[in-house]
Amino acid sequence: MSLAVVNQKGGVGKTTVALGLAAVASRRDLDVVVVDLDPQANATTGLAVWTTPRTVADALTADSDGALVGVVTQSGWGAYFDAAPRVAPSTPALAQLEPQLALDPIGAQDRLRRSLVGIDADVVIIDCPPSLGLLTINGLFAADHAVVVAEPSAWAVDGVAQILRNLDRIAERRGGLPTLAGVVVNRLARTRDARYWDEQLIETYPADAIRPAIALKAAIAEASAQSMPITAVARSGAAEAAAQFDRVLDHLLRAADEGADPNTSQEGVTDAAV
Numbered sequence: 424m425s426l427a428v429v430n431q432k433g434g435v436g437k438t439t440v441a442l443g444l445a446a447v448a449s450r451r452d453l454d455v456v457v458v459d460l461d462p463q464a465n466a467t468t469g470l471a472v473w474t475t476p477r478t479v480a481d482a483l484t485a486d487s488d489g490a491l492v493g494v495v496t497q498s499g500w501g502a503y504f505d506a507a508p509r510v511a512p513s514t515p516a517l518a519q520l521e522p523q524l525a526l527d528p529i530g531a532q533d534r535l536r537r538s539l540v541g542i543d544a545d546v547v548i549i550d551c552p553p554s555l556g557l558l559t560i561n562g563l564f565a566a567d568h569a570v571v572v573a574e575p576s577a578w579a580v581d582g583v584a585q586i587l588r589n590l591d592r593i594a595e596r597r598g599g600l601p602t603l604a605g606v607v608v609n610r611l612a613r614t615r616d617a618r619y620w621d622e623q624l625i626e627t628y629p630a631d632a633i634r635p636a637i638a639l640k641a642a643i644a645e646a647s648a649q650s651m652p653i654t655a656v657a658r659s660g661a662a663e664a665a666a667q668f669d670r671v672l673d674h675l676l677r678a679a680d681e682g683a684d685p686n687t688s689q690e691g692v693t694d695a696a697v
């Protein structure tokens with residue numbers, strides 16, 4: 424399964440959800456590759472990778488089939504899992520690449536897709552930047568499925584609607600891919616306001632809103648601050664958060680299974696073995 428994690432807004436929890444899913448998938452012994460498409464490189468550092476000889480920017484620059492194979496490296500989560508996630512690391516230089524991509528009328532959108540050929544994994548998770556620019560578009564052209572991360576706050580519904588329009592336009596050009604694997608609500612606080620916006624999201628997207636939501640929890644912020652998987656955080660609330668990610672992963676794998684069209688499934692990326 425290949426999954427793009429998207430929202431044009433920053434700070435909603437795309438990277439947190441990408442890494443939470445990577446952690447619980449690794450705990451299940453699934454072979455995970457995280458592709459960090461954000462120049463802020465939060466997924467890269469979250470996976471405890473600090474120095475990177477090659478990055479996603481190199482693969483996108485190369486513009487060739489399989490260019491990402493030589494970029495993917497071990498993450499720093501090796502101590503926590505038998506099969507730790509691997510990562511295609513990002514770098515701030517990726518920000519300069521985006522305007523350059525716009526100058527390429529032929530290969531601006533599908534460079535990541537081409538670069539993934541030959542990447543062998545059960546789950547490829549593509550952490551997208553907070554915009555609907557060409558990097559995110561590359562993510563959506565490369566993934567078979569997309570998950571939208573939304574915060575239960577004002578106008579989240581409008582933001583999700585905007586992404587879904589883009590998703591539809593790409594799917595029209597790609598034989599129905601990526602399919603929407605769901606909308607995950609993240610940072611659900613126990614306030615009336617949060618509950619209100621959460622309900623708005625469920626009402627607007629009854630079939631796609633994933634339950635449970637991911638609660639606002641100090642353990643989750645601590646995991647990212649310490650570059651640790653949530654499954655390895657010892658403080659209270661961590662196990663509960665990991666269990667929420669686990670159920671979100673179940674939903675996504677199920678949705679991927681139902682929505683996958685084997686005829687158009689991406690070459691080189693094997694389907695999840697669950």
Ligand SMILES: Nc1ncnc2c1ncn2[C@@H]1O[C@H](COP(=O)(O)OP(=O)(O)O)[C@@H](O)[C@H]1O
Pocket residue numbers: 432433434435436437438439440465553609610611637638639640641643644645647648
């Ligand atoms: N459910 C949560 N509970 C507590 N903190 C969270 C939660 N989700 C995200 N955060 C924190 O919020 C910040 C932004 O999240 P991040 O995943 O980086 O957002 P994005 O990738 O969408 O920009 C990070 O510091 C992260 O640790």
Ligand SMILES: [Mg+2]
Pocket residue numbers: 437438439461465466550551552
């Ligand atoms: Mg991020």
